[in-house]
Amino acid sequence: MxxxxxxxxxxxxxxxxxxxxxxxxxxxxxxxxxxxxxxxxxxxxxxxxxxxxxxxxxxxxxxxxxxxxxxxxxxxxxxxxxxxxxxxxxxxxxxxxxxxxxxxxxxCFKQIFHQEYKIEKGEYIMRVAVTYENGQVFQHFGHTEQFKVYDVQEGKIVDSKIVDTNGRGHGALAGVLTALNADVLICGGIGGGAQTALEAANIKLYGGVSGNADNAVAALLAGNLEYNPNIKCNHHAQHHSEDHxxxxxxxxxxxxx
Known part of the structure; x- marks a missing residue:
């Protein structure tokens, strides 16, 4: 065998x-x-x-x-x-x-993030991260400087925290989310490479979302979040194919x- x-x-x-x-x-x-x-x-x-x-x-x-x-x-x-x-x-x-x-x-930046932002997550907690700027869903994943992280239990938000990314970009941001033990990401535009990194880390993506971050999470929990399952970042699409x-x-x- x-x-x-x-x-x-x-x-x-x-x-x-x-x-x-x-x-x-x-x-x-x-x-x-x-x-x-x-x-x-x-x-x-x-x-x-x-x-x-x-x-x-x-x-x-x-x-x-x-x-x-x-x-x-x-x-x-x-x-x-x-x-x-x-x-x-x-x-x-x-x-x-x-x-x-x-x-x-x-x-290792992921070790640093894990230690600095260690947020214990119980067995029945879902952790949702949102690209964040001034209360809104930030529209370019690779340039996001903050995530707002929400812990959800039994369909209700039980805790939230704003996390600085320290200027990490694209694939590295997927590592930040992995270190934060995120289950879900809500964002605006996102390139194919970052999407692949998130998928490899088993992080569910809801892209193409805009508006208030808190409202977006509430809509997700209510089952009526409007998002684009085929979202592509225009900046990346102009430079290389993402049809892989x-x-x-x-x-x-x-x-x-």
Whole structure:
């Protein structure tokens, strides 16, 4: 019987999911780099980790890291040498929530957020986060400087708190929400990369919402919140395609252990 696949811990979800050559051949097939492959490139080539350190950080065997890293380098070479599009998606991974005491990164922003804004959540609590500015739903997820976080129990708001993001952007904001243990996000515009990061973190998205933040949460609880399930951030749509498949990634889809 085959050995079950072990999910790889990913700290930073990529903020850009697609790279296109300037003189791209529209018929060129894209090179697909998995998120866990991307993480080995980030850790080893950018952060200077050894393969042993990378393995400990991702909580997998060194031989597994070696295999993933070699695959990632080969894919990068294919994309650069052959001038093919590169797209990041898929893989067997879970997003770090900043609660891992063995992280080894004392300056990890998710650890800092988890400690600074540690809001205990009971078993029957749903936590709703809203992009927030002056009482309103802020309209650009990647630029939001505050979330208002609501704890809901039995259909009623039992607590709320405003959390500063300290200028984190796009994919990093999904990490902030993961560290805050959010279940739901209400926002205005949001790009495809951030949507994928939220889905990987199992955070339910209600995008395209405007108006008063408190009223939006009340409408959600009443079952009549108006939102756009196909929301796309126009800023991102102008720069790259967001037609890649979302949801075909993460440990929940691959049932790895």
């Amino acid at each position: 085959p050995r079950p696949m072990k999910c790889r811990k990913v700290c930073h979800f990529p903020q850009i999911l697609e790279f296109l050559p300037v003189d791209v051949n529209t018929g060129s097939e894209a090179v697909i780099l998995a998120v866990d492959e991307y993480e080995t490139i980030r850790l080893i080539d950018k952060e200077g980790f050894s393969q042993e350190q990378c393995a400990a950080f991702m909580q997998i065997a060194r031989t597994t890291v070696q295999r993933i890293y070699e695959s990632a380098r080969k894919k990068l070479a294919d994309a650069i040498v052959d001038g093919r599009p590169l797209r990041i998606e898929g893989g067997d991974f879970w997003i770090c929530n900043g609660q891992d005491v063995n992280c080894g990164q004392n300056d 498949a979302c949801g075909e990634h993460g440990c929940g889809e691959h049932h790895c252990e």
